[in-house]
Amino acid sequence: MGKILLKNGVIVNEGVILENDILIEDDLIVKIAKDISDADATVIDVKGMHILPGIIDDQVHFREPGLIHKGTIATESRAALAGGITTFMEQPNTTPQTTTIEKLEEKFAIAENSAFANYSFLFGGTNDNLEELKRLDKNACSGIKLFLGSSTGNMLVDDEKVIESIFSNTEMVISVHCEDETTIRENLAKYKEQYGDNIPIQYHPIIRSEEACYLSSSRAIALAKKTGARLHVFHVSTGKETNLFRNDIPLEQKKITAEVCIHHLWFSDADYADKGNLIKWNPAVKTAKDREQLWDALLDDRIDVIATDHAPHLLEEKNNVYTKAPSGGPLVQHALPAMLEKVKEGRIKLEKMVQKMCHNPAILFQIEKRGFIREGYYADIVVADLNNSWTVTKENIAYKCKWSPFEDLTFSSKVVHTIINGHLGFTNGKFSEIRNAKRLTFNRP
Known part of the structure; x- marks a missing residue:
């Protein structure tokens, strides 16, 4: 070269x-x-x-295999380079799901022949693949991913005994999507009874509520403390949850860490009127107060990492009625420009932004020779x-x-x-x- x-x-x-x-x-x-x-x-x-060091995005959905009409490892990793992201960690809710070592290696083979940015993948935990998870080498991939609330791909893990067994049987970082499924289903039923499938989008953060997030994340954190598991809570979206995390010890010593996504730092529920389903994410974009508290936790180091949760869908899919419109949106190309905008506004120092987008993901996932x-x-x-x-x-x-x-x-x-x-x-x-x-x-x- x-x-x-x-x-x-x-x-x-x-x-x-x-x-x-x-x-x-x-x-x-x-x-x-x-x-x-x-x-x-x-x-x-x-x-x-x-x-700046190349950005490390610890949470993306590049849709390959199986959902390549939305995006591919090639197209989305290429877009990531335009946004300064040189490393990505892709999630397991593809088709088929990345829940066996065989499927994990098949994904690595796809990336070897198509990725434009450095790559690794998270291995998906389910209600019935504990033995496969035990066979996984701790240096094979980024870590384990558990969906403790349903999202795109239907990988919900809802058996408490299974969750505890997973927490007790891996040294790897366990990254979790935390939303309480029972709370969400009860809220959704209430609004479906009133509106049918065409629920106004402004009710999304009420259906996927603060309570749903806090119940799930607090339960996961309690279990991590009980088992000694290395837990990383993805896309924290509420101010209430930020109080579950510590900032009195260095990142290297933390057993429980947290991530916030660009959209939860940028948008609030006031933006649903203009953006509609385009900002429908799980967990939901919540109130301006929640956004302020997320910023506070990011700046005082209770939140450790900034990521995108890049999750593309076609516009015609997003334009469906509420119950049929998928959650998620594309972000890798615009994450760094969005954060640099916040630097210029005086919201965050450039050095702190680099820490959260480059250094900390490398430290947290113990990546060799990157992030600095x-x-x-x-x-x-x-x-x-x-x-x-x-x-x-x-x-x-x-x-x-x-x-x-x-x-x-x-x-x-x-x-x-x-x-x-x-x-x-x-x-x-x-x-x-x-x-x-x-x-x-x-x-x-």
Whole structure:
């Protein structure tokens, strides 16, 4: 691959912002210093721009296999590069589900031949695959995923004894979707009786309520404390839940961690009137007060990671009546521009954003040589221009589904270059046709 020399950029890494050059050789960062020169390197002058570690997204749904009309590993990982995401962890609720080691390896084989970003997968736990889960090598993939509330793919795990057995029988990170199914079903029945299938979307956060989220997440956390399991709570959506998490110890020492998604930090229930089903997610986007409390918990380190929960559907699917409209939406291309908007608003410091989107996922999942700009680490790097505005339009949306909840919004920052393992995968709005992604490796003794 040769050498790339990034000159005159402002590096944001490990809590520090400073000007330095970066020399990349093949797939590694080999030198970080002032005034590097190398006659053999391709020089890219990034003066006035910010250099960040490649973003690690710990929760995406790329829909392959089985749901490829919505997206594929190729299309969605390519879109991820346009958003500065160089590593993704894909979820098991595909068709077929990733609930056997055989199906997991089949997914890795698909990604090896099609992924544009570094990849790993979560292995799905079910009510009846405990023995298969026990056979899984702890370094084989990102971790275990349990749906403790129903979502796309119908992988609900609702047997308490099974859940406790899973918690007791793996050293891997167990990532959970927490919503109490009984509460949701009772709420849904009430509104279906009143409205039939055409329930107004503003009732979504009342059906998939604060109570449903808190009941499930608090129960999972209590069980993790009882069993000693390593628990990671995906897409926390309520202020009440944030009080379940600690910020008095370093991330490396936490046994229970939390993630928040871009949409829960950006939207509130006031946006349903304009956006409708386009912002129908599970868990639901809730109140402005919940959003404020999520921000508070993110900034004071009760919440550890920012992710996307990228989950594309076709527009015609999203435009169905409430009970038939699937939950989820595409986000990987626009996650970093959205967060940089919050940086410019003064909501979060750039260093803190990098911590939550780059460093912490690497630490939490014990990923080898990624998530930081360090000599000897893989050259996964994003160059962003914080003073380059652009508007999201159908023409520049890279998702296969060709829509975004951010459509017609103007962002003030742009991803200019995304380097993946030393290769320019995305530069000045254009994608490389060369795939240079790698399967993630982990350091779990």
